[in-house]
Amino acid sequence: MFTLSYLFKPWRDPKAIADGPSILAYIRETAAEFGIDRHVRYNTKVVAADFSTAESRWTLTLAHRGQGRHTTLTCRFLYSCAGYYDYDQGHSPEFPGIAGFAGTVVHPQFWPEDLGYAGKKVVVIGSGATAVTLVPAMAGTAAHVTMLQRSPAWIGAVPAWDAPAGTLRKLLPPDLAYKLARAKNITFTMAFYQYCRHHPARAASAPSPLREPDRHGRPGPRAPARQVRSAAGAGPQERRPGR
Numbered sequence: 318m319f320t321l322s323y324l325f326k327p328w329r330d331p332k333a334i335a336d337g338p339s340i341l342a343y344i345r346e347t348a349a350e351f352g353i354d355r356h357v358r359y360n361t362k363v364v365a366a367d368f369s370t371a372e373s374r375w376t377l378t379l380a381h382r383g384q385g386r387h388t389t390l391t392c393r394f395l396y397s398c399a400g401y402y403d404y405d406q407g408h409s410p411e412f413p414g415i416a417g418f419a420g421t422v423v424h425p426q427f428w429p430e431d432l433g434y435a436g437k438k439v440v441v442i443g444s445g446a447t448a449v450t451l452v453p454a455m456a457g458t459a460a461h462v463t464m465l466q467r468s469p470a471w472i473g474a475v476p477a478w479d480a481p482a483g484t485l486r487k488l489l490p491p492d493l494a495y496k497l498a499r500a501k502n503i504t505f506t507m508a509f510y511q512y513c514r515h516h517p518a519r520a521a522s523a524p525s526p527l528r529e530p531d532r533h534g535r536p537g538p539r540a541p542a543r544q545v546r547s548a549a550g551a552g553p554q555e556r557r558p559g560r
């Protein structure tokens with residue numbers, strides 16, 4: 318969060334890898350504090366964008382949730398920041414035999430509010446952002462969570478609490494501590510990236526300098542040197558399309 322938070326609104330929570338509710342609270346507080354929320358039209362969906370060459374102008378058609386009415390808006394510059402999801406239909410690959418599966422199948426995009434998985438054995442298909450978010454969140458409640466991945470991804474277990482940042486916060490004024498923690502994390506990320514690029518084999522087998530987190534993401538006792546590798550065991554030099 319030290320690198321993802323806004324420079325003009327330092328992240329002050331001691332948890333460096335934060336959960337959804339904390340991030341949402343931070344974004345809401347920032348939007349309210351800086352008056353950004355007054356410029357956001359909530360519950361409004363752009364359903365059409367038409368460009369007029371003669372007028373050199375866009376006309377947007379807006380649908381207002383729950384109101385059954387449409388309005389229009391014009392502009393000369395249009396930035397589409399609509400993300401990469403299909404909100405109506407998430408990616409659902411065909412899994413042969415799924416019809417005969419007796420358990421519950423859930424697509425995270427349409428997560429049932431009342432889904433009960435306490436004490437159940439769960440398989441999460443995929444190893445992207447959604448899976449990485451789901452697995453630790455479910456691990457505390459489910460009997461067992463298995464991540465099933467097609468393409469290898471590389472993941473380092475890092476503590477949710479950034480100990481050096483915590484020390485800086487105790488010793489220095491909050492803004493200076495935040496700037497130093499941010500600079501430390503940016504430098505570490507850049508250096509680690511370069512290390513992986515230049516020494517992929519060594520990076521793959523290097524003992525993790527990090528401490529094993531407990532099941533709640535808190536740093537546990539210092540772990541003995543161990544291998545950090547992907548579940549599929551492929552090297553970091555392997556290139557694959559996408560993220």
Ligand SMILES: Cc1cc2nc3c(=O)[nH]c(=O)nc-3n(C[C@H](O)[C@H](O)[C@H](O)COP(=O)(O)OP(=O)(O)OC[C@H]3O[C@@H](n4cnc5c(N)ncnc54)[C@H](O)[C@@H]3O)c2cc1C
Pocket residue numbers: 361362363364398399400401402446447448450
């Ligand atoms: C579970 C999960 C965990 C992730 N974790 C991380 C992480 O830890 N770190 C990281 O860097 N990235 C993470 N990502 C990826 C990151 O969230 C996305 O890359 C990022 O949000 C994309 O930003 P964006 O602004 O392009 O789109 P989005 O964040 O998807 O924003 C698009 C916005 O446009 C709105 N919109 C869409 N269509 C319309 C329309 N027709 N009219 C009006 N509004 C519309 C949507 O409602 C939404 O608010 C994660 C993703 C997921 C799903």
